[in-house]
Amino acid sequence: MCRLALKTAIEPFSPYEVLTAMEAMQEGYDGSGLGLLLRGLHFEDYKYDSKHPILSGIAHSEAALQRLNSIMDQRGYELQYDHEFETHPAMVEAKDRYRYFLRVYKTPAAFAGKSSEEVENELMLTRLFLRANGEANGNDLTSFSFWPDVAMIKEIGWPLEIGNALTLHDNRITARVCMAQGRQNTNYGINLYACHPFFIQGIATMTNGENTAFVPIRDWLLGKHFPGYTGYQSDSEVFAHILHYTLKQLKLPLQAYKHIITPLKNSELAQHPQGDFLKGLRDACRRLIIDGPNAVIGTLPDETCLLVMDHKKMRPATVGGRDGAWAIASEMCGVAAMVPDRDPRLDFQPMREHTIIVPPDRKELTIWSQLDPYPLAQVA
Amino acid sequence: MVSARSVSVGPSSLSYTDLPWIIQHREDRCTLCGRCTSVCPKEALYLAYRRQRMPKLDVLKKARGNEYRTFVGIRQKTTMANACIGCSMCTMVCPNEAIMAVPNTNEHRTLFFHNQKGQPQTRGGRRNVSGPNLLDRIMFDRISMLTDPALDAGRHEFTLTTTLGRTLAPEEFLKRQREGGWIPPTREIFPFVIGSMSFGALSPNAWLGLLQGVAYCNEVLGIPVVMCTGEGGCPPWVLRSPYLKYIVLQIASGYFGWDEIIRAIPEMQCNPAAIEIKYGQGAKPGDGGLLMWFKVSKLIARLRGVPEGVDLPSPPVHQTLYSIEESVMKMIQTMSTAFGHKVPVYPKISASTSAKSVLNNLVRNPYAGGLLIDGIDGGTGAAYNISMDATGHPIASNVRECYLDLVAQGKQNEIPIFAAGGIGKNGNVTQNGMALIMLGASGVHIGKYIMQAATGCLGNEKSRCNVCNVGICPKGITSQNPKLYRRLDPDLVAERVSEVFMSISAEMKKIMAPLGRSQSLPVGMSDALGISDKDAADRLGIKYVC
Numbered sequence: 001m002c003r004l005a006l007k008t009a010i011e012p013f014s015p016y017e018v019l020t021a022m023e024a025m026q027e028g029y030d031g032s033g034l035g036l037l038l039r040g041l042h043f044e045d046y047k048y049d050s051k052h053p054i055l056s057g058i059a060h061s062e063a064a065l066q067r068l069n070s071i072m073d074q075r076g077y078e079l080q081y082d083h084e085f086e087t088h089p090a091m092v093e094a095k096d097r098y099r100y101f102l103r104v105y106k107t108p109a110a111f112a113g114k115s116s117e118e119v120e121n122e123l124m125l126t127r128l129f130l131r132a133n134g135e136a137n138g139n140d141l142t143s144f145s146f147w148p149d150v151a152m153i154k155e156i157g158w159p160l161e162i163g164n165a166l167t168l169h170d171n172r173i174t175a176r177v178c179m180a181q182g183r184q185n186t187n188y189g190i191n192l193y194a195c196h197p198f199f200i201q202g203i204a205t206m207t208n209g210e211n212t213a214f215v216p217i218r219d220w221l222l223g224k225h226f227p228g229y230t231g232y233q234s235d236s237e238v239f240a241h242i243l244h245y246t247l248k249q250l251k252l253p254l255q256a257y258k259h260i261i262t263p264l265k266n267s268e269l270a271q272h273p274q275g276d277f278l279k280g281l282r283d284a285c286r287r288l289i290i291d292g293p294n295a296v297i298g299t300l301p302d303e304t305c306l307l308v309m310d311h312k313k314m315r316p317a318t319v320g321g322r323d324g325a326w327a328i329a330s331e332m333c334g335v336a337a338m339v340p341d342r343d344p345r346l347d348f349q350p351m352r353e354h355t356i357i358v359p360p361d362r363k364e365l366t367i368w369s370q371l372d373p374y375p376l377a378q379v380a
Numbered sequence: 381m382v383s384a385r386s387v388s389v390g391p392s393s394l395s396y397t398d399l400p401w402i403i404q405h406r407e408d409r410c411t412l413c414g415r416c417t418s419v420c421p422k423e424a425l426y427l428a429y430r431r432q433r434m435p436k437l438d439v440l441k442k443a444r445g446n447e448y449r450t451f452v453g454i455r456q457k458t459t460m461a462n463a464c465i466g467c468s469m470c471t472m473v474c475p476n477e478a479i480m481a482v483p484n485t486n487e488h489r490t491l492f493f494h495n496q497k498g499q500p501q502t503r504g505g506r507r508n509v510s511g512p513n514l515l516d517r518i519m520f521d522r523i524s525m526l527t528d529p530a531l532d533a534g535r536h537e538f539t540l541t542t543t544l545g546r547t548l549a550p551e552e553f554l555k556r557q558r559e560g561g562w563i564p565p566t567r568e569i570f571p572f573v574i575g576s577m578s579f580g581a582l583s584p585n586a587w588l589g590l591l592q593g594v595a596y597c598n599e600v601l602g603i604p605v606v607m608c609t610g611e612g613g614c615p616p617w618v619l620r621s622p623y624l625k626y627i628v629l630q631i632a633s634g635y636f637g638w639d640e641i642i643r644a645i646p647e648m649q650c651n652p653a654a655i656e657i658k659y660g661q662g663a664k665p666g667d668g669g670l671l672m673w674f675k676v677s678k679l680i681a682r683l684r685g686v687p688e689g690v691d692l693p694s695p696p697v698h699q700t701l702y703s704i705e706e707s708v709m710k711m712i713q714t715m716s717t718a719f720g721h722k723v724p725v726y727p728k729i730s731a732s733t734s735a736k737s738v739l740n741n742l743v744r745n746p747y748a749g750g751l752l753i754d755g756i757d758g759g760t761g762a763a764y765n766i767s768m769d770a771t772g773h774p775i776a777s778n779v780r781e782c783y784l785d786l787v788a789q790g791k792q793n794e795i796p797i798f799a800a801g802g803i804g805k806n807g808n809v810t811q812n813g814m815a816l817i818m819l820g821a822s823g824v825h826i827g828k829y830i831m832q833a834a835t836g837c838l839g840n841e842k843s844r845c846n847v848c849n850v851g852i853c854p855k856g857i858t859s860q861n862p863k864l865y866r867r868l869d870p871d872l873v874a875e876r877v878s879e880v881f882m883s884i885s886a887e888m889k890k891i892m893a894p895l896g897r898s899q900s901l902p903v904g905m906s907d908a909l910g911i912s913d914k915d916a917a918d919r920l921g922i923k924y925v926c
Contacts, residue, residue: 210524212896215907223790250550262899265539266568277557283543283566284553287793289900312536312898 002183002196002330004206004317006297007338008305009325010362012042012174019163021337022182025330032183034159035195037204038151039303040176046081050149052104053077053123057130057143057152058192059099064140067133068101075126076108083173091165093157096140100166102151102173120201123147124228131193142192145199149301151175154195177303181206194233198240201228202301205243208315208330211235213291217242220287224249239296242288247300254306256281258355258370261290262311274374297328305358309350319356319365320347326358326365392496394458398489400843401464401481403456409478412452416470416479421852421864424464425479428455454479460493466844469854483842494765501765504848504858506663506802506828507757508769510841513805514776514916515812521925522908524896533886533893540888541604542571542823542901544654545724545749547794564749565722567653570597570605571901572813572884574877575800575827576630576656576728578612579637580671580680580692581761581848586835586857589870591618593834593877594626603881606653608825611669611694613637613683619644624652630728631715632658633668634694636684642718651723654749655715659698659707660730662758662775662801664767668694672762674851677860705741716747724749731755731773731801739782743791750796752825753778757802759828761858762849775801776819780920783820783904792904796822804829805841809880810887818905819920831857834876835868 003025005018015036041048055072059065072079081104089097111119127146134141144152151173155162159182163169181196196206211217214235221229221241226249229241239261246257263282269275282289292310295317299305307317307328319328320335320342327338335347348367350356357366396402403425417425434447456464470479494501524530545566548556556563574594579587590607597605611632618624619641629652631638660666671680671692681688698707707727715725726749729738735753742748755775760768779799786792799821803812805828813824831837835857839845848858856865892898895908902908910925911917917924 210896212524213900213902213905216902216904219787219904220790220792223787223792225790245550250554252554265537266541280553280557280563281550283547284550284793286543286547286900287904291897291899291902293896312531 002181002208003334004196004208004295004297004328004330005180005334005338006178006299006305006328007325008177008299008303008327008358008362010176011324012040012176013178014169014171014174015178015180016163016169018178018180018338019160019168021327021329021334022159022180024333024337025182033156033195034154034162035179035181035197035206036153037145037179037197037199037299038173038175038177039149039299041149041151042174043081043083044172046083046104048081048104052080052106053146053148054151055101055103055105055127055130055143055146056150057101057141058097059101060096060140060142061098064134064137065099065101067137068130068141071130071133072105072126076110077105077126080104080106086167086170088165088167091161092155094155100153124201128227128230144193147199147202150199150202150204152197152199154192156192177299177305179204179206179297179299191233193231196234196236198231198234198237200240200244201248203240203244203247203298205236205240205296205298207236207239207294207296208317209292209294209310211238211290211292211294213289214238216287217290221245236294239290239294240298242290243296243298245288253375254300254304254357255355255368255375258308259374260285260288261296261308262292262352262370263289264370268371272371272374278374295330303360307350307356309352309354311352318347318349319358320344321358321365323363326362328356328358392460392493394460394463394489394493396456396458397484397486399456399458399463400484400488400490401466402484403454403464403470404480404482405454406478407451407453409476410454411476411478413475415473415475416454419469419473419854421467421469421847421854422462422465424457424462425454425470426457428453460490460496463490465847467838467854502762502849503765503768503846504759504761504763505839505846506759506768506805506841508841508843511806513757513802514774514911514913515802515815516806516808517911517913517916518811518815518922519910519925520814520818520891520895520908521910521923523894531893531896531898533889536889536893536898538889538892538898539900540570540885541568542903543567543796544569544606544726544798544823545796546746547796549794562721564746565724566749567606567724568604569653569823570603570881570885571817571823572605572809572881573628573798573823573825574605574607574830575825576608576610576628576658577761577827577831578610578630578669578671579615579683580612580675580860581610581858583853583856583859583865583868584679585865585868585870586831586873588615589868589873590830590834590877591623591626592870592874595623596874596878597881598626601878601882603885605877605881608656609637611636611658612671612680613640615683616640616644620647620649622649624648625650627652628654628656630656630658632694633696633698634692636669636686636692636694639685640683645718651719654724654726655719656752657707657711657715657725657727659727660732660754661728661760662730662754662756662772663760664763665730665732665772666696667763667767668696670694670762670849672849672851675858675860680860709745712745713747721747726750726752726798728752728754731775731778733773735773735778735782736785739785739795739797743786743789743795748795750798750822751782752798752800753782754825755799755801757805758800759831775799776816777919779816779821780819784921786820787904792820798823798825800825800827804833809833810884810891813884814888814891814902815909818902818909819922820904820906822901822903830877830880833880835873836876
């Protein structure tokens with residue numbers, strides 16, 4: 001089992017805080033890797049305009065970095081800022097890490113006339129192009145995300161040691177949202193892309209547990225022929241894609257995610273005020289039922305954070321915090337390490353029907369039950 | 381040596397050792413009660429009087445003579461028409477355990493004489509190939525071990541149902557929901573469906589016993605089993621009863637029984653579970669249904685709207701149709717309209733290399749509610765032996781191909797594929813069915829297995845019994861002769877139906893729990909399958925394990 005930690009706060013904080021919280025839960029993971037996602041970024045040496053996309057990844061050779069430069073040039077992206085991590089290569093297990101890149105780009109002038117959907121697609125396609133380019137060249141280029149105000153780091157090894165290797169404690173990068181996971185892969189082979197969180201068009205999730213229905217879900221998503229539904233080195237990647245599909249393709253409210261991945265039973269639907277609609281939704285999205293057990297933790301472009309519990313056998317996940325700072329973690333000690341100055345009596349352990357939402361204002365939690373009425377006008 | 385002509389033999393003369401079954405009769409136990417001879421469906425037994433000469437020689441008197449004793453015993457006829465079929469009814473009725481039919485282990489000769497009067501062999505049953513089949517060899521090998529323990533099959537809650545009927549793509553579902561458009565009807569059913577066996581092929585006691593069992597499963601056990609009528613209609617009272625919702629009405633190329641059904645529509649209390657349009661059958665692809673005259677009783681004639689005692693061969697195809705495309709256009713839509721677009725309508729075809737093109741046709745038809753593919757190992761009440769044994773396509777690779785074709789189009793949730801043909805042939809009904817489900821079927825139809833398990837059919841794949849076609853079923857399952865079918869107690873059939881489905885449910889959980897699946901049926905979960913046959917693994921796209 002892996003351990004997850006998410007912190008969201010009005011005041012930007014160092015991602016190293018979250019890594020130390022991971023240490024509190026170290027008995028629960030094997031320390032085989034780290035995945036980090038940061039939102040609401042602040043750089044010590046650069047005034048960042050959050051409109052501009054940030055490209056994160058790893059160039060494994062100088063040639064790969066040069067190819068990256070030329071691809072970005074060809075696509076019309078102008079480099080605004082190139083964050084230089086202070087790296088200690090000896091502390092990293094892998095030896096083919098030429099450069100961890102985290103770069104801010106200015107989008108091409110041609111984007112001005114495009115709809116936001118077109119721009120979002122273009123950003124995704126650029127990330128996928130870089131990924132494919134790396135894969136075609138012996139995996140010498142890895143691109144995790146290319147999106148405004150999002151940075152991602154994935155590496156193999158013990159999470160805190162990776163933080164030290166990249167000197168993440170130097171406060172040169174801080175963020176308002178940080179997601180971290182401490183295991184390289186759950187059920188399949190070791191692969192840099194396989195570490196949580198998973199990212200697609202601003203939406204990111206990370207997951208506890210095993211996705212037993214992975215193959216049928218993957219097959220169905222691949223059948224949508226949406227370019228971003230690819231990868232699947234981990235069985236958990238589908239959670240991010242289902243959330244993307246729910247919000248971006250079906251344009252449903254966040255609450256629908258729970259109804260899609262873990263629908264209510266027939267007997268519960270019979271009692272539910274919108275049971276007929278939800279039964280239809282369940283049938284239409286039947287191949288997306290995750291059949292957990294999984295606790296899914298996610299973040300959205302507006303810095304909303306969420307925790308969705310599985311329906312049959314709870315995976316450990318707990319949430320706590322105070323006005324302005326909240327933490328979601330696999331264990332209570334993880335929450336305590338991230339937000340020590342909270343009232344622990346108000347910590348909440350969600351049950352199988354719950355979705356926890358921390359809205360961008362970070363004032364209080366929304367605890368939404370699947371048995372509650374579904375917030376959608378069209379089913380009235 | 382005597383001349384050949386004085387011995388009464390001809391090309392078709394057979395002796396006991398030429399027959400597939402040999403009657404062993406113990407005269408020391410026989411009471412000559414006559415029950416065995418009267419129960420034998422083939423009239424294979426007769427009471428024989430024999431005279432034995434006892435030579436008598438008195439040496440001292442130099443006299444020679446004979447004495448004779450007579451004795452009686454049960455003997456077996458050796459004509460093809462009366463060859464024993466191994467049903468063992470004689471053993472069951474014998475009060476003294478004096479008689480038994482024993483399989484002939486020798487290579488028997490009747491195989492060469494199933495063509496008397498120029499008629500090829502016709503029979504009931506299914507493909508007479510015995511031994512483990514491909515489905516029996518599939519293993520469920522993706523056990524949740526590392527990150528999460530397996531589930532508890534006994535205590536955990538499982539969803540074991542599947543969807544019958546067309547499901548819209550999510551985008552289209554939401555659009556129609558917003559606009560108040562038509563949302564195709566679906567049913568949540570148990571994935572093991574009692575396959576199409578007609579009222580006519582089955583006796584009234586067998587058919588109604590099955591229905592009673594199905595109703596019990598639904599209303600008492602909470603297992604939503606449905607059964608298909610086959611091409612023979614449905615008793616008028618059932619059409620007007622609340623039990624209709626557990627019934628899939630089949631329409632086939634003979635349209636038998638549909639006068640009654642159409643007349644009953646305005647009086648129906650509920651909708652049927654679905655409408656099945658039969659275009660083909662796995663046991664005899666390219667053939668229509670066949671009810672031989674022996675079985676067209678007064679009741680059957682009334683239900684089917686035909687005269688009594690005539691053969692009822694359905695045409696191989698629907699005569700009004702030119703092609704499957706036309707069928708899709710006309711017939712599916714017509715049937716859907718007849719039931720107010722509130723009942724799923726799906727076609728049944730025989731497994732074939734052309735199944736994919738039928739499927740792709742259905743994908744584009746908004747009224748098509750699924751596809752049932754019936755493989756070569758499917759059973760039938762009457763067909764030519766050569767059709768059963770040699771014509772058709774096995775189900776596993778056919779279903780897999782079709783499923784993967786839907787996957788490539790992203791349509792696998794829209795058109796459910798149901799599989800039939802040989803599921804449970806060797807008794808492993810749940811294992812066979814779940815293997816097909818993980819290969820991509822949304823559910824399976826079981827006919828012959830239900831006959832064997834729930835009604836007590838004695839037939840097997842070594843030519844045992846297999847006389848469903850001529851109405852002499854010794855258990856009364858496939859006979860329309862009241863003397864025979866009264867042997868079958870419908871209450872006991874219903875009890876067996878419920879036992880069978882309770883057991884399948886429990887076994888499904890025992891398969892799903894180690895895989896960590898409980899919330900939905902693992903349709904298409906091919907990563908859970910392995911087989912120790914490399915070629916089969918490659919063909920099915922599953923793991924080769926050894």
